[in-house]
Amino acid sequence: MTVRLEPLPPDRFDSWRAAVRERLIRRRRDSGLRPGADADEHADAIITQMHQAGAESRASAVLGILIDEVEVGTTWLSLPGERAYLIDVHAERELERHERDAVMTLIERLARETGAVTLSADAFLGDEETRSLLDGRGFEASSIQMLLEPLPDRTDADEHVDVAPMSRERFERFAADAERGFAEELAATGRISFEDAAAEARRQFGVELPDGVDTDGQQLFTAAVDSEEVGVLWLSRRVRDGVPHGFILDIAVDAAHQRRGYGRALMLAAERETRRMGAASLGLHVFGGNTAAVALYEQLGYRRVQELVVKTL
Structure with missing residues (x-):
């Protein structure tokens, strides 16, 4: 042959x-x-x-x-x-x-x-x-696009986790941390250098949040338990197939508070807010190396609709 x-x-x-x-x-x-x-x-x-x-x-x-x-x-x-x-x-x-x-x-x-x-x-x-x-x-998933559709009707929200709009003061620290974290994860995929990843992170944040916490179509939240912050959520209102669609741009639980179910509580909060914006679907992007997050999303019913796979030659 x-x-x-x-x-x-x-x-x-x-x-x-x-x-x-x-x-x-x-x-x-x-x-x-x-x-x-x-x-x-x-x-x-x-x-x-x-x-x-x-x-x-x-x-x-x-x-x-x-x-x-x-x-x-x-x-x-x-x-x-x-x-x-x-x-x-x-x-x-x-x-x-x-x-x-x-x-x-x-x-x-x-x-x-x-x-x-x-x-x-x-x-x-x-x-x-x-x-x-x-x-x-030898190809490995570098990044994954996931979709939850339709939104399930859940009744098991964690009531002791208070998810509230992010303050302007908190936003300044969030923006710096989120931009740096995104650049680090992007560089870790091996697709681009850290310098290029940092530039891309700055560009994307400028596009998505030109007016900071007041940007139309963007919702930012902090999650707290007994008045102590445990995590953050960034939800974007988008359009998919001509109808409203929610997209999680960032979700994070502080290292000191992980493995206590707070990530799941934030995900359920994203579903509730997505419904409030009149959308029936919710998407997100996750880096392939974040296996714990992928497992959580799949447990909640998200399916992998696209995977960018990479191989070192």
Whole structure:
């Protein structure tokens, strides 16, 4: 068996682009991450960003997958430097395990040859084709998007945990701590340097909280037990598929108060506030290394709709 990756001929670029656009949209819709027209908009943004120069774009590589000189599918790679990204891989027939291994070996080799030290990919809920190519090859979840939908009707709220709006005075310390913590977690994924992570954290906080604690659509809370603060919650009002959607941007329990159920109490508070904003779904992002948090969210009914997986080459 021979397996090769061959650049896609320019005259096939338009038909490939139409097909990959449909795959990008379907994966996001089927997973529940972007169930409506926003899936179309996101797919178009990816294609436009990566292929501003059409088939001649240098930002990525579109390759045919040939097995014994017969094309069986295509793959699309972003190759910007040290961190390569597998945007799409698709076969027209089900590949055997040894064929999948051979294809992924060539993709990884190409990434290394262009200077990459890591290779990442998105694995969506329900996308068994991509997962079958990635599983067992040393990829680990770097970050996870999770979704709770519909919101459950719970009756077991922890009444002795007082969750109240954050004061302006408390916000100053929260902003500094949260920005630094996000930068540290982002750098720990290995995707970017700490300097770049710190810059990205500052940028995101500026976008999300331009007016601090008074920013419209953002709700910040502190949790206290017997008047002693035990944690914080940051909840954002967003739109998903044209309807209100809650998104947890930050949730933290002080180290001295962990393993006492306060994290769960904050999560239930997020559900209550999400209902008050008229939303029936709640999402969050968690770094893959935070296994305790992932376990809690799954116990509460969240499902993983998208995982960014990374492998060191």
